[in-house]
Amino acid sequence: MRFQGQTEYDHKQPHPKTGVLLSNLGTPDAPDAVSLRRYLKEFLSDPRVVEIPRVVWWLILHLFILPFRSKRSAKLYAQVWTDAGSPLMDITQRQATALQQKLDAEFGQDTIPVVVAMRYGNPSIKGALEQLTQMNVRNIIVLPLYPQYCAVTTGSTFDAVSQALREYRWVPGLKFINGYHQHAGYINALCQSVKEYIDQHGMPDRLLFSYHGTPKRYLEQGDPYYCFCLQTTRLVVEQLGWQGDDADKVITSFQSRFGKAVWLQPYTDVTLKSLPEKGVKHVAVICPGFSADCLETLEEIEEENKEYFIQAGGEKYHYIPCLNDNPAHIDLMAALIKESL
Structure with missing residues (x-):
C-alpha cells in the first residue's frame, strides 16, 4: 500500500477548512455505446448493486448485459441529453453552485467549499476528495443526495469514500449524512x-x-x-x-x-x-x-x-419534477450542512 501525504506542510497555513462533498449516482460521459459500456461496467460491478457471486455475475455481465444493454441505454440517454450535457450532471452542478452561494452568504466567501462527485463515472469521488484536500479542507461533510438510505446507493457511496481515504496518510475528519427522508x-x-x-x-x-x-x-x-x-x-x-x-x-x-x-x-x-x-x-x-x-x-x-x-x-x-435546484431544496441542503458542522 502506498499512502498519499502532504510533504511540504506550511506551519503558517490558515486554519483548516470544512468542505462539502455533494454526491449523486452518476452518469455516462456521453450518450454513446462506448461511454455507456464503461459506465454500466463500473455501476453493475459494484457488489452493493448486484449481490450475486462475483464469478457468476462477471460472466452474465460481460457476456449478456454489457454487449446489448450499452447500445440500448445509449439511445435512451440520447433522448434526454441536452446542450448542457447529462441532465443529472447539469442539475447537480447547479445545485452545488446554489449551495455554495448560500454557504458563502452565511459563512463568508470560500469558507466552506462545495465539490461535486459521482459514485460512478466522472467526476469521481477520489478526485473530489483530492480537490478538497488541495483547498486545505481537513474536515469533510459527505452529502449523498439520496433522501432514503439504501445500501445500494448511500451505503455504496460510503464504500467509495472509505476506499479512497485508505490511501491517505493524513485522513481528514469525516461526517457522513446517511439520509434525510424525515427532515x-x-x-x-x-x-x-x-x-x-x-x-x-x-x-x-x-x-x-x-x-x-x-x-x-x-x-x-x-x-x-x-x-x-x-x-x-x-x-x-x-x-x-x-x-x-x-x-x-x-x-x-x-x-x-x-x-x-x-x-x-x-x-x-x-x-x-x-x-x-x-x-x-x-x-x-x-x-x-x-x-x-x-x-x-x-x-x-x-x-x-x-x-x-x-x-x-x-x-x-x-x-x-424533482426538487432539483429549487430554492427550498437548496435550503434543505444548507440546513443539513449546518446541522453537521
Missing part, C-alpha cells in the same frame, strides 16, 4: 411541489409516489429503504393535511426493476396500466427518491409510463 425541510419542499401542481392542474384522481425499486430480498435481509420510502409518503400526506378521500388518492409504488427477481411492489408501470379500468383518468406522479431529474424520471416516468397510462384509457398524466 422537515425535505418534507416541506415536497409538499410545496405537490401544492404547486394542484394549483396549476387541479387535484388528480391519484397521486403516485414512485421510488426506485430494489430486489425484495434486500428488504428481507435488513435494508430499511422500503420503510423509509413509506415514511416519506406518509409524512408528506400528513403535512398536506390530507385525510379521508384525499389520503386515499395516494399510492406508493416502485419503478425501474431489472431481471427476473421479485422487487419491491407495487410496480409503478403495472399500477399505471391498471388504474384507468378503475375509473382513474387523471394521474400525477412524483419521485421523492430522486434529488435531481435523470434518465429514470425524464424517460421512464415522464415518457414511457405516461404511454402505459394513456394507452390503458387514462386522459391526464403529469410528472411532477
